[in-house]
Amino acid sequence: MRTPILAANWKMHKTVAEAEEFLNAFLPSLPADGEPEVVICPPYTALAPVVELCKGGPVRVAAQNMHEERSGAYTGEVSAPMLLELGVQGVVLGHSERRKLFGETDEALARKVPAALAAGLEPILCVGEDEGQRDADETAAILTRQIDADLADVPGEDLERVVIAYEPVWAIGTGRTASPEQAQEAAALIRERLAARDSSAAERVRILYGGSVKPENASELMRQPDADGALVGGASLEAQDFAAIVRAAGSE
């Protein structure tokens, strides 16, 4: 009942020429029925040409971050109206690399998520524990804290418009994928937490898994009842690999 989403997080990869080369190979390989939904998240510099190449097709384009203000003295930042003008439809928020390397806080995310929704952008909010937190049995507490804080100012009925990506930090770019059971357990916990605020929105919200998703493990991860797709980093850089992951999701 929830259409899965496969999102390609390109991080700081691909020039415009490389993005075009990817799409020329990838777009013709998409399933004709439009399922699962596919989102490409290129770096800012490639957003406009990727939107252009995806125009008229089923693929949506999202940015990897944004500032919550519409404009202002924020050197190096980009706002929702700037993204919308390009035809961008969504934005990744709170990726662990932004939290860890660039000081993204839950307080800032509590402003960014409602700002994205108000602008009509689909936020893909990333949450997840690091290795030390998992070892210390703090996973549930960390996920609860992030979900509660980052979504504090989103009204219950709007929660279904947010896509959540559960991304255990220890699984990102490490080749160490969470087990399907771990992914399911975390996704179920997130859904339960949202259900406490609005049970029908929680039933509809899409919860993705991210962290070393590959063509070989995608279908098992996505077979979990609460996993509604994936946020894919490394394996989304090769058109053939990402196409295989999309096919794996479509067959579930």
Ligand code: PGA
């Ligand atoms: P990965 O990255 O697939 O390379 O582990 C996932 C992500 O950071 O979103």
